[in-house]
Amino acid sequence: MVMPATFAGLGFQSDPTAHQPIYLQLTVALSDAIRAGRIAVGARLPSERLYAQYLGVSRTTVTAAYHELKAMGLVRGYVGRGAVVIADDPDRAPAGTVPWALLASRLARPAQPSSTATDPALISFGDGWLHPSLTPSAALAAAAATAVEDPQVLIEAAQIFGLPVLREALIDVLRANGVRTTLSEVLITGGAQQGLNVVARALISPGDAVVCESPTWHGAFRAFRAAGAEVAGVAMDREGVDPDALEDALVRLRPKFVYLIPTFHCPTGRLLSLERRRRILEICARFRTPIVESHVYGDIVFGERLPSLKGLDAAGIVIHQGSASKTISPALRLGWLVAPRAVMNLLASAKASLDLSTPALTQAVLNGFLRSGAYARHLPPFRAELQARRDALLAALAVHCPDLRCVAPQGGLYLWAQLPKPLRAHEVEAAAAYEGVSVRGGEAFLPDGGTSSHIRLCYAAPALDEIAAGAQRLGKALRTLRQRHGDPAARAASFASV
Numbered sequence: 001m002v003m004p005a006t007f008a009g010l011g012f013q014s015d016p017t018a019h020q021p022i023y024l025q026l027t028v029a030l031s032d033a034i035r036a037g038r039i040a041v042g043a044r045l046p047s048e049r050l051y052a053q054y055l056g057v058s059r060t061t062v063t064a065a066y067h068e069l070k071a072m073g074l075v076r077g078y079v080g081r082g083a084v085v086i087a088d089d090p091d092r093a094p095a096g097t098v099p100w101a102l103l104a105s106r107l108a109r110p111a112q113p114s115s116t117a118t119d120p121a122l123i124s125f126g127d128g129w130l131h132p133s134l135t136p137s138a139a140l141a142a143a144a145a146t147a148v149e150d151p152q153v154l155i156e157a158a159q160i161f162g163l164p165v166l167r168e169a170l171i172d173v174l175r176a177n178g179v180r181t182t183l184s185e186v187l188i189t190g191g192a193q194q195g196l197n198v199v200a201r202a203l204i205s206p207g208d209a210v211v212c213e214s215p216t217w218h219g220a221f222r223a224f225r226a227a228g229a230e231v232a233g234v235a236m237d238r239e240g241v242d243p244d245a246l247e248d249a250l251v252r253l254r255p256k257f258v259y260l261i262p263t264f265h266c267p268t269g270r271l272l273s274l275e276r277r278r279r280i281l282e283i284c285a286r287f288r289t290p291i292v293e294s295h296v297y298g299d300i301v302f303g304e305r306l307p308s309l310k311g312l313d314a315a316g317i318v319i320h321q322g323s324a325s326k327t328i329s330p331a332l333r334l335g336w337l338v339a340p341r342a343v344m345n346l347l348a349s350a351k352a353s354l355d356l357s358t359p360a361l362t363q364a365v366l367n368g369f370l371r372s373g374a375y376a377r378h379l380p381p382f383r384a385e386l387q388a389r390r391d392a393l394l395a396a397l398a399v400h401c402p403d404l405r406c407v408a409p410q411g412g413l414y415l416w417a418q419l420p421k422p423l424r425a426h427e428v429e430a431a432a433a434y435e436g437v438s439v440r441g442g443e444a445f446l447p448d449g450g451t452s453s454h455i456r457l458c459y460a461a462p463a464l465d466e467i468a469a470g471a472q473r474l475g476k477a478l479r480t481l482r483q484r485h486g487d488p489a490a491r492a493a494s495f496a497s498v
Ligand SMILES: Cc1ncc(COP(=O)(O)O)c(C=O)c1O
Pocket: 128, 190, 191, 192, 193, 194, 217, 219, 261, 266, 294, 296, 322, 323, 324, 325, 330, 334, 335
């Protein structure tokens, strides 16, 4: 099938650097064309699969755009006929349809839907989750069975700071990692992600600057922006964030705090060198600027272990955060903040305003898991399994994607792969999804927007025996894209022949 002239003629170009996610850009382009009569009432929209391939976006992007058009009352889905334009004016659309995504605030940029969530046949390198075989399920089940037998756990809401027994158990884990702390400096959160929102709510006033690495975990800059911050990224190289560039950003922007992931950074997998850790602490202490240190990948170490910023923090400027999601199970939704006592009351009141306290039940499960020694037993085989997956992925990429350039990470969950020119990450993400493998385009992690020539591959998410097939599919996607870039006629031909 050839793309109908009406849709080919729209000339839609996605802009990954724009504030709006791509599916909303497409929604706006299509709804404008419908209102202007360029797409007539009664016209059939192209199938999601074909349109996605034609536009070089993921299928979930087109699905989401069609969903919005339906919510606006401009389009209706018919069994056997697909999506059809039924009105050219939302005011004349049937009542009761609210275009929620278009109403979203500027700060709360909606997330692009994840393709793996909607297509179980995809081999997933895209999301930062653990494959079920990596989760210590038997020990967690035992801890859960014990936790539900404790009537106290079932009837009481936990304190704002979290269950004292769990905080004590975490203090032991932290001590083993070189962080000395006390009960009054530990706050349990609903995952590390809530920890970021707690910090944001406690410290950010609208218009404040926050500085972070670029690229970085997108959940962080979303949380900071939602609290009204202007977020600016600082460049990284292979050793992590550049201290000179960071100092420059402190001089220029005077940020409220700096957010860093020094240990097996997301998305690059990099480890900030010890020398840079010391320099950055010195610089931030001089500027009296707190550091929010994400240590959520800190225990997933294959080789050299470096002290965390918190472990080196003589000045008391670091708020350190951890999580059970990356090493035990994301289903617990548990994280923790370890902060200087002077800021704890601010964090506690922000936490209380969000959800009063973290569920006592999952806290009791994690407490039982840690105290039974299961975590200490889990970590060595878990690390070995992840290292084997990393090696399997590197080996498969060398065979199937020889044009990708990557450095073997020494821990964490991610491989950060540089694409051959002129490929862009967002088009590789879409082409890979079309071939049945999900990867995360680097654009998602850029706090300042822009295009990216990197993709993130999570080797923890697929089954071990799917890794080679996933790399093979990715290789096919890369070859198809290069062909299209090299030869515009090949692009037209590939659509004419579908
Ligand atoms: C750096 C970082 N922080 C926080 C999170 C979210 O963690 P949690 O599941 O504990 O909320 C992620 C998830 O990928 C992450 O990479």
